[in-house]
Amino acid sequence: MLDTPVSAPPIIELRGVAKYYGSTAALHNINLSIANGEFLTLLGPSGCGKTTILRLISGFESPSRGELLLNGEDITDAAPERRQVNTVFQNYALFPHMSVWDNVAFGLKMQRRSRAEISDRVSEVLRRVHMEALADRKPRQLSGGQQQRVAIARAIVNNPLLLLLDEPFSALDFKLRKQMQLEIKHLQRQIGITFVFVTHDQEEAFAMSDRVAVMNEGEIRQIGSSQEIYEEPENLFVAHFVGEINVLEATITSRLDDGAYTANVEGKDFKLRSKREFEAGEDVKVLLRPEDLIVYLENEHPFTGQFFLGRIDEAIYKGATVDILLTLDSGRKLQAAEFFNEDDVDISYSPGDRVALSWVEGWEVVLDSEGE
Amino acid sequence: MPRLPGGGGSAFRAFGISVTWFWLGAFALLPSLALLLVSVLDRGELDFFIPALTLGNYRELLGPVFLRVLWDSVRLAFFSTLVCLLAGYPFAYHIARARPKWRPWLLLLVIIPFWTNSLIRTYALILIIGAQGMVNRLLMALGLIDAPLVIMYTDFAVFVGLTYTLLPFMVLPLYASIEKLDTNLLDAARDLGAGSLRAFWHITLPLTLPGIVAGCMLVFLPSLGIFYVPEILGGAKNMLLGTFIKNQFLVANNWPLGAAASAVLTLALILMAGLYRLSSLRVAGREKKGLLGGNGDGKNPRREAANLPEAALR
Amino acid sequence: MMRSLKRAYMGLVYAFFYLPLFVVFVYSFNSGKYTTNWGGFSTRWYESLVSNSALLDAALNSLMVAVCAASLATFLGTLTALSVKRYHFPGRRVMYGGIFLLTVSPDIVMGISLLVMFIALKMELGFVTILLAHTTLCAPFVAVTVLARLEEFDEHLIEAARDLGASEAAAFRHVLLPLAFPAIAAGWLLSFTLSMDDVLISTFTTGPSFEVLPVKIYSMVKLGVKPDVNALSAIMFLFTLFFVLLAQAVSQIRRKQ
Numbered sequence: 001m002l003d004t005p006v007s008a009p010p011i012i013e014l015r016g017v018a019k020y021y022g023s024t025a026a027l028h029n030i031n032l033s034i035a036n037g038e039f040l041t042l043l044g045p046s047g048c049g050k051t052t053i054l055r056l057i058s059g060f061e062s063p064s065r066g067e068l069l070l071n072g073e074d075i076t077d078a079a080p081e082r083r084q085v086n087t088v089f090q091n092y093a094l095f096p097h098m099s100v101w102d103n104v105a106f107g108l109k110m111q112r113r114s115r116a117e118i119s120d121r122v123s124e125v126l127r128r129v130h131m132e133a134l135a136d137r138k139p140r141q142l143s144g145g146q147q148q149r150v151a152i153a154r155a156i157v158n159n160p161l162l163l164l165l166d167e168p169f170s171a172l173d174f175k176l177r178k179q180m181q182l183e184i185k186h187l188q189r190q191i192g193i194t195f196v197f198v199t200h201d202q203e204e205a206f207a208m209s210d211r212v213a214v215m216n217e218g219e220i221r222q223i224g225s226s227q228e229i230y231e232e233p234e235n236l237f238v239a240h241f242v243g244e245i246n247v248l249e250a251t252i253t254s255r256l257d258d259g260a261y262t263a264n265v266e267g268k269d270f271k272l273r274s275k276r277e278f279e280a281g282e283d284v285k286v287l288l289r290p291e292d293l294i295v296y297l298e299n300e301h302p303f304t305g306q307f308f309l310g311r312i313d314e315a316i317y318k319g320a321t322v323d324i325l326l327t328l329d330s331g332r333k334l335q336a337a338e339f340f341n342e343d344d345v346d347i348s349y350s351p352g353d354r355v356a357l358s359w360v361e362g363w364e365v366v367l368d369s370e371g372e
Numbered sequence: 373m374p375r376l377p378g379g380g381g382s383a384f385r386a387f388g389i390s391v392t393w394f395w396l397g398a399f400a401l402l403p404s405l406a407l408l409l410v411s412v413l414d415r416g417e418l419d420f421f422i423p424a425l426t427l428g429n430y431r432e433l434l435g436p437v438f439l440r441v442l443w444d445s446v447r448l449a450f451f452s453t454l455v456c457l458l459a460g461y462p463f464a465y466h467i468a469r470a471r472p473k474w475r476p477w478l479l480l481l482v483i484i485p486f487w488t489n490s491l492i493r494t495y496a497l498i499l500i501i502g503a504q505g506m507v508n509r510l511l512m513a514l515g516l517i518d519a520p521l522v523i524m525y526t527d528f529a530v531f532v533g534l535t536y537t538l539l540p541f542m543v544l545p546l547y548a549s550i551e552k553l554d555t556n557l558l559d560a561a562r563d564l565g566a567g568s569l570r571a572f573w574h575i576t577l578p579l580t581l582p583g584i585v586a587g588c589m590l591v592f593l594p595s596l597g598i599f600y601v602p603e604i605l606g607g608a609k610n611m612l613l614g615t616f617i618k619n620q621f622l623v624a625n626n627w628p629l630g631a632a633a634s635a636v637l638t639l640a641l642i643l644m645a646g647l648y649r650l651s652s653l654r655v656a657g658r659e660k661k662g663l664l665g666g667n668g669d670g671k672n673p674r675r676e677a678a679n680l681p682e683a684a685l686r
Numbered sequence: 687m688m689r690s691l692k693r694a695y696m697g698l699v700y701a702f703f704y705l706p707l708f709v710v711f712v713y714s715f716n717s718g719k720y721t722t723n724w725g726g727f728s729t730r731w732y733e734s735l736v737s738n739s740a741l742l743d744a745a746l747n748s749l750m751v752a753v754c755a756a757s758l759a760t761f762l763g764t765l766t767a768l769s770v771k772r773y774h775f776p777g778r779r780v781m782y783g784g785i786f787l788l789t790v791s792p793d794i795v796m797g798i799s800l801l802v803m804f805i806a807l808k809m810e811l812g813f814v815t816i817l818l819a820h821t822t823l824c825a826p827f828v829a830v831t832v833l834a835r836l837e838e839f840d841e842h843l844i845e846a847a848r849d850l851g852a853s854e855a856a857a858f859r860h861v862l863l864p865l866a867f868p869a870i871a872a873g874w875l876l877s878f879t880l881s882m883d884d885v886l887i888s889t890f891t892t893g894p895s896f897e898v899l900p901v902k903i904y905s906m907v908k909l910g911v912k913p914d915v916n917a918l919s920a921i922m923f924l925f926t927l928f929f930v931l932l933a934q935a936v937s938q939i940r941r942k943q
Contacts, residue, residue, distance in 0.1 A: 060845055080848040093846035096839065097864050106860070107850035158850065384854060388769030393777075395762055396784045399822040403799035410802050420805065463699050466692055478696075480934065485703045487876065487930045489883035491900065492919045495907045496706035499713065502911065506709060536702065589790060597794035600885055600904055614794055621798055621890065630798065637792050645787060 011036040011194045012162055017066030019052055026052045027218045039188055041197045041205040044215035050198045054164050058087050071161055086155035087164040092147050094139035100150050101135040107158040125157040145176050165197045181207055202242045214238045236371030239287050246334045248286040252278045266330040270306045274366035283369040292363045293336035295324055298354035307358040315349040324349055411631035420627040429632035445613035449595040452534035456542040456591045464546035486540035493537050494601050501529060525607035533605040534595045542587040549583025582652040589644040596637055707923055714916035731917035741902060748882055748899035755820035756877035763828025764870050771836045788826040797890035811893030819891035820881045828873035835869030868939040875933040879926050
């Protein structure tokens with residue numbers, strides 16, 4: 001994995017960028033640097049501003065405030081055709097009246113490259129995306145995946161400093177999407193161009209990216225590696241947006257040394273760990289992923305360490321795992337996901353069973369009462 | 373669309389937009405205002421109008437002469453529109469539900485009369501319904517009548533003529549809205565226990581309402597204005613609105629009165645255009661507005677009619 | 687049962703559309719002077735049309751107006767469609783509303799309002815006035831035809847072209863215009879027929895010095911059924927047929943690929 005972009009000079013930098021449409025703000029004060037060669041994903045629900053960032057970088061919109069630097073150069077007011085940035089559009093936007101070849105050659109023709117150079121570069125890039133055999137076809141004669149490849153070829157043939165991809169897989173079916181994710185990731189490693197990818201699909205973001213920026217309501221709520229985002233969400237929005245999560249109410253009772261606290265969680269005393277600073281008496285939220293919870297049937301529990309007691313409401317068979325919906329004695333409803341225990345295939349969870357619930361100490365995330 | 377950085381294309385943009393505004397202003401807005409102005413001016417002895425304001429022209433419209441003209445015209449236009457709708461709906465429906473292989477051709481056969489000069493088509497009708505026309509000769513040959521029926525120069529002839537010339541203008545917008553209708557909706561309605569009639573009443577009819585309104589607009593308005601159909605088929609017996617307006621301008625030289633009479637047509641236009649917008653907004657509902665959004669779903673009834681080939685033959 | 691009933695109904699309506707035109711066409715070859723009886727096949731009425739110099743003059747005038755008006759309207763309508771499709775600007779909805787109203791407004795109102803304006807501006811009724819009027823009549827049709835075509839395409843095409851380094855002008859030239867071309871051509875052909883056929887607006891916007899064919903035909907038709915009018919009607923119908931079919935064929939270009 002790449003280092004965080006502190007050491008390498010950023011290929012693109014957004015400084016204090018804001019975008020307003022009339023009085024409504026699409027983006028507030030975005031600061032973002034992307035390192036050369038990085039694969040960064042903007043992840044968020046629709047309307048969060050992720051596509052607006054893309055359109056600001058490509059030049060189809062200009063920011064209401066702030067500036068954009070591409071490779072150290074101010075491009076805030078440069079026209080789209082003057083930016084060494086290319087886009088793969090959501091529905092590909094392939095020119096329907098041109099062949100695959102002509103689509104891919106379009107950018108080079110606009111740059112008035114020599115015929116020989118165009119020919120070389122187009123064939124090379126078509127070979128790279130395995131489309132050389134279909135060069136004479138028209139876009140409408142291609143399958144969705146093939147159109148996707150042409151759209152990518154048309155963009156990368158220009159050797160952009162930055163390739164922008166706007167939900168490029170949304171038109172593909174599940175299986176093809178998985179395949180194209182791998183293909184694109186592979187291609188990116190091969191050619192080493194910086195990719196900025198936009199999606200609302202968390203799994204897709206995690207599978208492909210070096211870093212993920214989670215956005216909501218025009219702000220970047222967290223930026224980090226997939227693992228950081230999933231395991232160390234910085235706020236409730238991120239925690240909820242990526243995967244399932246349980247939120248428990250707690251009050252800090254005292255502060256121990258090295259980032260440990262004692263707290264009253266749902267009426268029981270627990271020891272918690274957090275990098276954050278809290279004070280005794282502060283209300284906090286304790287976040288736990290379903291798969292981090294360990295469920296014991298009550299009669300099998302050793303009753304040592306810290307645990308909750310509760311009752312199973314529903315057990316949902318998922319193949320590799322079983323999802324357990326349960327209610328703590330405090331009344332809070334939680335969700336746990338258990339892998340089948342190879343050693344104990346007979347274990348079964350049924351509604352009404354009494355259970356004890358614990359987790360590995362230190363896997364919890366503690367946020368303040370605002371969820372930040 | 374947002375302002376593009378770099379101001380690219382601003383010259384073309386400014387040119388395209390200003391030329392369009394100029395044309396709309398100079399050849400649509402200005403003449404309409406001029407017409408409106410003339411309708412409140414006095415009639416001159418030598419000039420077509422003199423600059424003296426009066427409401428006398430509109431008062432004259434309330435007199436028995438014009439009210440008679442208006443009544444006859446609206447009645448005829450109404451029945452022609454109604455018959456076009458009743459005849460055109462099942463016709464358009466069957467085209468829309470015909471096999472995809474046949475559909476473009478069936479449609480083309482409607483598009484041809486749509487674009488054919490309706491003067492020629494009106495003339496052709498004389499050969500059918502005239503005293504020596506096909507209908508009379510057929511009926512006489514069959515021995516059903518002894519003397520030719522008098523069809524020409526009656527209100528009925530005008531009614532037939534209007535229906536004949538304007539039916540394609542009803543069918544094409546109807547077709548456009550019926551073709552767009554998702555047949556799954558009908559299946560769903562049937563699945564939920566609606567009989568075919570009730571499915572039609574609750575699903576098909578409301579969803580094709582914009583097509584119905586558009587068709588009615590494209591039949592009703594012209595049938596008030598086309599003066600040559602009543603003049604050719606109806607003789608000089610009953611004057612209708614189109615002829616009345618034309619005569620004020622070309623014969624009686626009473627422009628202010630003619631301008632005032634045309635206000636009736638303009639009023640009908642505004643009413644029906646408003647109705648169309650309402651109905652298409654309702655059907656579009658909360659769905660994404662068309663790019664233009666200018667009239668609800670970004671559709672234009674004439675466009676649907678005139679350009680159907682575009683959509684249908686795809 | 688339902689099926690054959692349906693077919694019978696469809697057949698009836700189509701017969702209603704085409705039978706009168708067919709009869710006109712057949713009788714245009716009737717050598718007899720009256721429509722009552724078939725006097726044998728002849729092209730004499732077509733020949734008499736060709737020798738009618740007043741009619742030929744009117745036809746020539748009409749052709750001139752139709753070519754010029756269709757070209758102007760195509761230019762104007764295409765410009766409008768491209769602007770409305772490509773740009774957002776204040777009053778865009780009003781502009782679209784205006785075009786919409788023009789396409790549905792009754793021809794007679796357009797005719798008299800233009801007449802009033804021309805007279806108020808002291809313009810002499812003739813070639814220029816009828817040309818301006820027909821351009822105004824046709825341009826909205828071209829605009830909606832071209833717009834309809836443009837809306838079939840991905841809205842990001844222009845952006846894609848600019849993203850790939852094309853200037854706004856190059857994007858229009860290489861992407862939008864080629865795509866819109868079939869609609870532009872169809873728009874021209876339909877404008878041409880519209881202008882050749884227009885009676886209502888021509889009646890008001892041309893003067894005695896510049897007679898056009900549709901108005902001339904109207905004055906002939908008013909006198910009742912005449913064999914030479916049959917021939918003229920047949921020609922006009924075939925003429926429209928040709929142009930409509932051509933427009934249809936043109937608008938299919940690049941669609942079936």
